[in-house]
Amino acid sequence: MRRLGVLPLVGLLLTPLLASPAIAQTEPPPERIINLLVYGDDPCPESKGDDIVVCARKPESERYRIPKKLREKPEPSGGPGWGSQVATMEQVQRQTLPGGCSVMGSNGFTGCTAKMLEQWFAERRMQKSNGEP
Numbered sequence: 001m002r003r004l005g006v007l008p009l010v011g012l013l014l015t016p017l018l019a020s021p022a023i024a025q026t027e028p029p030p031e032r033i034i035n036l037l038v039y040g041d042d043p044c045p046e047s048k049g050d051d052i053v054v055c056a057r058k059p060e061s062e063r064y065r066i067p068k069k070l071r072e073k074p075e076p077s078g079g080p081g082w083g084s085q086v087a088t089m090e091q092v093q094r095q096t097l098p099g100g101c102s103v104m105g106s107n108g109f110t111g112c113t114a115k116m117l118e119q120w121f122a123e124r125r126m127q128k129s130n131g132e133p
Contacts, residue, residue: 034054036056037056038055039059040063101115
């Protein structure tokens, strides 16, 4: 029982030592950090007081250009457009819808006669365009 009573006392004695400012002394951060782009031979401004000035130098030809990030067109995200996806789904499902000619689906047979007639008329047009009777 005495051990349990001693541990909290040791913790209370060490807490002020760990939290004291003498042990954890660090410098405060600078007042202000300034990042600049400098073109050609322009001078980089000097820092005043605790300010930090960071200059990046670019060629003079880049002074009046639109930044490269804004010049590039972003690539489209995702896959094909919604319209083409709908057209693909309709084309795939057309076989089983009424008016299609397929053995699948309950109404797949209803368009077989219409499909045969379309094919017959297309063949007749081809024959007439080729000069055949």
